[in-house]
Amino acid sequence: MSGQDEQGRPEAFEAFYGRTAPSLWGYISRVCGDAALADDIVQETFIRYLNHVREDLPERQRKAFAYKIASRLLTDEFRREKTLSLDAIGEGKAGPWLGGGQTLSTDLERLFGSLRSRDRALLWLAYAEGYSHAEIAEILGLRAGSIKVLLFRLRRSFASALRDIGYHPEVIP
Amino acid sequence: MTEKSCPWEERVREAAAGNSAAEDLRAHIAACPRCRETATVTVGMGKVRAEALGEYATREHVSAAHLLELARMRRTFDSLDTAKVLEPLRIYRRLAVPAGLAGGLALAVWKAASLRALILSLPGFRTLLEGLHSATENLTGASLVGLSIAAGSGLLALLVLAVVTRAGRLES
Numbered sequence: 001m002s003g004q005d006e007q008g009r010p011e012a013f014e015a016f017y018g019r020t021a022p023s024l025w026g027y028i029s030r031v032c033g034d035a036a037l038a039d040d041i042v043q044e045t046f047i048r049y050l051n052h053v054r055e056d057l058p059e060r061q062r063k064a065f066a067y068k069i070a071s072r073l074l075t076d077e078f079r080r081e082k083t084l085s086l087d088a089i090g091e092g093k094a095g096p097w098l099g100g101g102q103t104l105s106t107d108l109e110r111l112f113g114s115l116r117s118r119d120r121a122l123l124w125l126a127y128a129e130g131y132s133h134a135e136i137a138e139i140l141g142l143r144a145g146s147i148k149v150l151l152f153r154l155r156r157s158f159a160s161a162l163r164d165i166g167y168h169p170e171v172i173p
Numbered sequence: 174m175t176e177k178s179c180p181w182e183e184r185v186r187e188a189a190a191g192n193s194a195a196e197d198l199r200a201h202i203a204a205c206p207r208c209r210e211t212a213t214v215t216v217g218m219g220k221v222r223a224e225a226l227g228e229y230a231t232r233e234h235v236s237a238a239h240l241l242e243l244a245r246m247r248r249t250f251d252s253l254d255t256a257k258v259l260e261p262l263r264i265y266r267r268l269a270v271p272a273g274l275a276g277g278l279a280l281a282v283w284k285a286a287s288l289r290a291l292i293l294s295l296p297g298f299r300t301l302l303e304g305l306h307s308a309t310e311n312l313t314g315a316s317l318v319g320l321s322i323a324a325g326s327g328l329l330a331l332l333v334l335a336v337v338t339r340a341g342r343l344e345s
Contacts, residue, residue, distance in 0.1 A: 014237035021234065026225030035232070043235055043243070050244035051251075112221050125216035127211075130186065159210035162217045 004039065012055065017046060020063050023129065026068055031120045033100060037077065045070040064131065068139045075141075078117070107165045111158075119154050126151055179207045189215035266341055273337030277330045285322075292325045293318075 009033045021042060023126070029038035045066055118140075125131045125139060137144040145169060181183075181201050188194035189212040194202070202208045235243075281288060292298065303323065 010238060010241055014208050017237040017240065020275045022229045023222065025229045026233075029223055029228070030221060030225050035228070039234070040230070040263060043240065047244045047247055050241065051248055096196060104226070106220075106237075109219055109224060112217075123214065123218055124222070127186065127215045128222040130190065155210050155214050158217070159213040162213050167213060167217055 009055070013050065016059065016062065019059075020066055021046070024066055024070055027067065027121070027124050028074060029128070030112065030124060031117050032074055032077065033117075039051055041070055041073045041077070044073055064135050064139055067125070067129075067131075068141075071139055074143070108162070108167070111161055115158070119150075119158075122147070122151055123158060127155075141155060179205055181205065181208055182211050185211050186215050188212075190219055192216070194218070269337050269341045270334065273333050274330065277333035280333075281326045281329065288326065288329075289318075289322050292322055 003039075024045065025038050025042045029035050029039050032038060032041075049062075049066050050067050052069075053060070053062055057065075109137045112123070115123070121140060122136065125136045126133075131139065133147040136147050137150075140147075181198070185194075185196060185202060185208040188198055202212050298321070302318065
């Protein structure tokens with residue numbers, strides 16, 4: 001059954017949307033740093049999901065498809081923003097990409113926000129969503145081998161930075 | 174177990190995400206630098222995620238029903254756009270065969286004299302004509318030539334038709 005057929009089962013989509021939208025919004029908003037843009041991308045992601053993704057796939061796979069669509073929309077947005085002039089940046093139109101559109105309420109969020117957008121996406125997918133290297137590679141359009149190397153370095157540096165700001169969560173209750 | 178890979182890592186990640194771990198896992202985390210990093214990052218990312226979900230809960234969102242309606246409208250507009258783009262092709266396919274036949278016929282009429290000379294110059298054609306002439310005494314030579322030209326024109330028209338149809342398929 002395709003996403004189009006899901007029109008006939010709105011309750012199935014509603015349940016999937018309820019389970020997926022919050023974390024997808026969190027992913028987009030934390031990677032791009034712009035909550036309003038995250039709203040737009042999440043909406044567009046689910047419209048495309050409805051028109052292209054088969055509903056008979058396992059939920060984990062459908063969720064990964066939604067992340068993939070959202071990641072591509074985000075990449076398109078990054079590319080579009082790069083064409084903005086320096087004047088636009090001065091006026092704040094390019095603020096989100098410079099970390100200006102997000103309220104960083106904690107040291108942890110500030111630390112996470114200081115990372116490059118690709119690194120934020122990798123950390124979120126691997127450690128907030130628990131996706132495998134292969135799944136992350138598919139979502140971000142990268143090679144699985146690259147993901148392994150990138151995450152290895154990223155985990156090491158991020159863990160070190162977390163310890164520096166006082167996080168020692170290895171003591172799990 | 175090496176620093177670069179640890180078979181416990183996935184268990185550690187799941188335990189850190191769930192914020193609870195068995196005694197053996199805690200002992201392993203204390204001894205394995207890689208798993209310590211994994212636990213640290215997983216717990217940290219769990220907090221980042223929780224903050225994001227909290228922020229999401231305070232915002233207004235489009236409903237699933239509204240998204241379903243938007244998706245339906247998108248499909249409608251997409252199909253209209255597709256039909257608009259394909260309209261010239263549809264017209265071309267409809268006109269291709271009649272236009273090809275008309276063109277072939279016009280060409281045959283326009284170049285009738287040359288066509289007749291061409292057909293008569295075909296190797297063995299005159300011999301064939303003579304054989305037919307002797308075999309059909311009731312028909313005059315002129316009518317036989319006319320008949321042969323008509324047959325040749327028919328073949329040419331079929332050839333033109335085949336070419337036009339092939340071009341149309343390739344185009345589509």
